[in-house]
Amino acid sequence: MARTVRLSVLESGMSAERQRELMGEKKEKCGVFGVWGTANAATHCYLGLYAQQHRGQEAAGIAVSNGVGLTAHTGQGLVPEVFNDMVLSRLDAQAKRGAIGHTRYSTAGGSLACNAQPLLESYIGGQVAVAHNGNLVNAGALRRRFEEAGHLFHTTSDTEVVVHLLASPEQQRAVDPLAATLRHLQGAFSIVLLFPDRIEAARDPWGWRPLVLGTLPDGRPVVASETIALDVIGATFDREVEPGEIVTLSDAGVSSRRFAEVADPPAHCVFEHVYFANPASTVFGQNVQVVRESLGAALARESPAEADWVVPMPDSGRSAAIGFARASGIAYREAIVPNRYVGRTFIKPTQAQRVAAVRLKLNVIGDIVRGKRLVIVDDSIVRGTTTKAKIEQVRQAGAREVHLRISCPPIRHPCFFGVDFATRDQLIATGRSVEQVRQFLGVDSLAYLSLEGLLSCVRPPAAHWCTACYSGDYRIDVEHPSTDEVLTPQLRMFS
Ligand code: SF4
Numbered sequence: 001m002a003r004t005v006r007l008s009v010l011e012s013g014m015s016a017e018r019q020r021e022l023m024g025e026k027k028e029k030c031g032v033f034g035v036w037g038t039a040n041a042a043t044h045c046y047l048g049l050y051a052q053q054h055r056g057q058e059a060a061g062i063a064v065s066n067g068v069g070l071t072a073h074t075g076q077g078l079v080p081e082v083f084n085d086m087v088l089s090r091l092d093a094q095a096k097r098g099a100i101g102h103t104r105y106s107t108a109g110g111s112l113a114c115n116a117q118p119l120l121e122s123y124i125g126g127q128v129a130v131a132h133n134g135n136l137v138n139a140g141a142l143r144r145r146f147e148e149a150g151h152l153f154h155t156t157s158d159t160e161v162v163v164h165l166l167a168s169p170e171q172q173r174a175v176d177p178l179a180a181t182l183r184h185l186q187g188a189f190s191i192v193l194l195f196p197d198r199i200e201a202a203r204d205p206w207g208w209r210p211l212v213l214g215t216l217p218d219g220r221p222v223v224a225s226e227t228i229a230l231d232v233i234g235a236t237f238d239r240e241v242e243p244g245e246i247v248t249l250s251d252a253g254v255s256s257r258r259f260a261e262v263a264d265p266p267a268h269c270v271f272e273h274v275y276f277a278n279p280a281s282t283v284f285g286q287n288v289q290v291v292r293e294s295l296g297a298a299l300a301r302e303s304p305a306e307a308d309w310v311v312p313m314p315d316s317g318r319s320a321a322i323g324f325a326r327a328s329g330i331a332y333r334e335a336i337v338p339n340r341y342v343g344r345t346f347i348k349p350t351q352a353q354r355v356a357a358v359r360l361k362l363n364v365i366g367d368i369v370r371g372k373r374l375v376i377v378d379d380s381i382v383r384g385t386t387t388k389a390k391i392e393q394v395r396q397a398g399a400r401e402v403h404l405r406i407s408c409p410p411i412r413h414p415c416f417f418g419v420d421f422a423t424r425d426q427l428i429a430t431g432r433s434v435e436q437v438r439q440f441l442g443v444d445s446l447a448y449l450s451l452e453g454l455l456s457c458v459r460p461p462a463a464h465w466c467t468a469c470y471s472g473d474y475r476i477d478v479e480h481p482s483t484d485e486v487l488t489p490q491l492r493m494f495s
Pocket residue numbers: 208268269270271272414415416417418419466467468469470
């Protein structure tokens with residue numbers, strides 16, 4: 001059960017694993033939300049987090065400001081499990097100025113109750129609550145430096161180093177302590193910080209993760225990972241927070257300053273469009289559903305197949321399958337039906353149990369697939385074991401041919417920027433040819449969308465997208481993280 005405390009991150013007794021962890025092979029890290037100056041700020045936050053539940057199902061939290069101090073409530077589980085009417089009413093009563101929130105899926109730090117965000121801390125500058133989407137590649141180096149200097153950490157999350165940086169004398173002496181803090185971070189961060197008198201929202205100079213600004217009908221400002229969170233509370237989309245920008249939401253309105261120039265080129269995560277973001281969201285200037293349909297159409301042009309039906313792998317392959325069917329002229333059929341109510345207690349991590357979980361999760365409609373040639377469209381393959389189990393189910397239901405089409409290139413490299421893929425040796429495509437993967441999966445044909453095909457569907461220029469999990473081009477040195485301020489010729493910092 002989650003509980004509310006002041007001045008400390010809460011522990012929660014709930015330890016529920018998510019079905020998604022069993023069924024899925026990729027986890028996105030976190031959604032953030034913030035609203036300033038409106039009544040019922042905590043309820044707005046709750047709705048904004050609910051809309052971004054797909055970005056993290058491991059833990060959720062809300063921190064609120066009454067103008068003088070902060071209070072937080074966090075816990076493990078889904079948003080509606082962490083908050084009930086009583087908790088929300090109490091938070092709303094305390095949220096006289098504003099609130100921020102977070103949905104979490106761990107990519108750094110593990111699935112521990114202490115890592116639920118927002119992290120709420122007291123330091124020399126007062127109180128601060130932090131909600132972070134992304135992954136800091138130099139968090140380990142920074143943490144070691146602080147621990148050697150005697151600092152105590154109470155989470156295993158990479159985000160905690162942000163507070164230690166902010167509180168350190170070096171940053172506190174700076175003209176702009178937050179800007180000085182952010183300049184020490186390397187990697188991906190779309191971050192929202194709540195202070196008693198304001199919210200500060202910032203995005204790393206590469207813009208790996210999305211972060212958008214909006215306005216409620218009463219004129220109050222909102223910040224969120226995705227536009228779908230603005231939609232559910234009736235807020236309009238204003239603009240993205242720019243890479244390298246800090247935006248302040250306060251009683252004085254919205255103001256902006258830079259802590260760094262935009263990296264040249266930036267590195268927006270293309271996988272947000274392939275898989276992560278909600279289809280209803282506009283991410284990096286493009287609607288996600290529209291992009292995914294384009295990916296499917298490009299895949300149909302690159303790798304056509306003779307078939308009776310185009311069948312989506314639910315739910316991740318649905319949008320691309322629609323595009324594939326439209327471009328190929330082959331009829332679209334829903335033949336694999338997900339059971340959305342499975343799994344809350346089905347938590348066994350062995351391979352046999354994973355396979356059983358897949359069978360419980362998906363039902364194949366024999367009357368549709370029996371004797372038919374199918375094109376099955378999915379967004380990606382990570383380890384391949386889940387896909388293999390799904391394909392076996394389709395075969396057993398009587399499909400005559402199975403042609404698997406994947407709406408992105410083979411994932412051959414791990415992500416260091418906020419996505420929990422498997423390690424390199426667990427990725428099915430690493431060190432294997434497409435033919436070897438086809439044989440492993442047991443399909444009649446297998447084709448991935450090319451990197452060129454993927455980049456032709458997102459907004460140009462192509463160089464502005466991170467494609468590291470496909471190409472291995474990480475843009476920054478992930479092997480040798482530094483604790484110094486980031487200063488490169490391409491990245492002139494402002495003091
Ligand atoms: S490595 Fe892949 S998943 Fe990670 S940020 Fe880059 S494109 Fe996105």
